[in-house]
Amino acid sequence: MATRIRRDERLKDLPIIMITSRTGQKHRDRAMAIGVNEYLGKPYQESLLLQSIAHWSQPHA
16 A cells, blocks of 8 residues: 555655554565655554654655
């Protein structure tokens, strides 16, 4: 899904916060390579998710 979002001209700048049970470095590296902005493993801390949402909701240059 992240790859499709990054390839879509209308959505390419949409921040992506991925929450997954796959916490290995290989999976994290792959997600970051395709343009995921934040990668959270399960179980995730709600405060960290909210912090990430707040960060990526702000306009970025």
